[in-house]
Amino acid sequence: MSDHEYTPKSKFGKWFNDRLPLLSLASHLTDYPTPKNLNYWWTFGGILTFCLITQIVTGLVLAMHYIAHADMAFDSVEHIMRDVNYGWLIRYIHANGASMFFLAVYIHIFRSLFYGSYKSPREVIWIIGIIIYLLMMAAAFMGYVLPWGQMSFWGATVITNLFSAIPLVGEGIVTWLWGGYSVDNPTLTRFFTLHYLIPFLILGLVVLHIWALHVPGNNNPVGIDIQKPSKDTVPFHPYIVIKDGFALLMFSIVFAFFVFYTPNILGHADNYIEADPLVTPAHIVPEWYLLPFYAILRSVPDKLLGVVAMLSAIFILAALPWLDTSKIRSAVFRPLYRQFYWILVADVLILGYVGAMPAEGLYLLIARVATAYYFLHFLVILPVLGFKEKTLPIPLSITEPVLGGSSNFALAKNKKKFE
């Protein structure tokens, strides 16, 4: 985005930069013009990068002590918890780090939904983001299998069995995934390999995500394009760096609270029982961040259709830039969308809640209604809303609502009417 040519000051810097323009890249990143109205919902990109690095570093350390074998995995995790110096700390950071990662990614995704960040020209950023989210779910699921507790084993059994719903080849695929006739040692070793690989794939995609972001630049709370960079933007460093840093500090407090005060509250007690292929836990649930999709799976009484519904619920997000027909990005200027947005947030929270409850009676009914509404939102409400909704007038520039006399959008908007 920065158009100015960068020339290093030192002679060596110039020599090096002519051969590999790393310093030019650093200059681009620090000077990168950022809309000056970004609020704290925009700090989660930086927080997510922090989460990824935390998972990679703690994961590398854990892999030095963990043994990926069905007979030894459970004991090696206990060995980490009891014997390895600070092993308990590193494992609790890694386990809770996964939850923090998902917490941050859900805020990041819902930020995009509210401010329309997925819309043209940012569709590719959005789709790369959805792929990262899918890989995160795969990595989290496989990571949960590694301690080889009861939830690990039965979670792996249930999720891999989803593939058996595919007609004709389903059973063959499941046997191939397992490397046997049930979840067993071959399954554990390959899951460990893939769990180790995926974070680096995510890292690569994050680079593409940021690269694609730096082509059009950031969206912002009013959702309009930058008119005059000199008026509407501030350089990334130091303004955004400091703001991101402060938000990261606040986030770290929440993170540390979980790690030090309630390290097991997000896990499941059954996973401290070693895997037993003869006994399924009475109440089997995935980790909290997968519950909404689990609720969708269970709300459909047919095996194949249940799997199709669950996968569609994720993949439908990739089509969002084309399902949302409204030209206005920010929900601030879309009074109806804003209401449907909050209904969707409530819907997803309800799905998450019933996903943790037994699939019977009233819970099942609620899950079915919430599942139907989820698809209704994306497939009917969003496309129709773009044509029917009477949107509010958008400001002329990012600066206008600020310097136009008031930071209140409504006042600024009325002011424009009088002019």
Add this chain to the structure above:
Amino acid sequence: MSEKKTNRRDFLFTATYAVGAVGVGAVVWPMIDQMNPDASVKALASTEVDVSSLNPGKTITVLWRGKPVFIRRRTQEEIAEAKSVKLEDLKDPQKDEDRAKDPEWLVMLGVCTHLGCVPLDQKGDYNGWFCPCHGSHYDTSGRIRKGPAPTNMEIPKYEFVNANTIKIG
């Protein structure tokens, strides 16, 4: 350039792509197939189970190929219940006779056909098995009656070696 005549170069391109595709396939297949069950997994022997101590109304669970197998010595009421069900009431119609060679002995894979959990014995609406994961109900013959599971619980290959021993596999 606009001429559509096939020339020597087109032939060379096509031949190169074809050979390349075969080569890639030949390299990729071993990478995929290595994940299938290996020789040691396939070689898992059959299991022989002593059932002499099993009284009517009791079930034992044994592990075969990493999966649980239920062996239930059914009571007369259970057999009568299983036989009295009309085939049209079943989601996956199958006669009880076809599932239990000797009606007193039901030998089946204790794996829910929905997503592979182990159903609980003597639970559910049909006095048979109930899967706690997603709520599938099975009857006293292990047939699916209610819930998301698509088929009856599977009957493995088994035989009575003698009056007290069942060989599975």
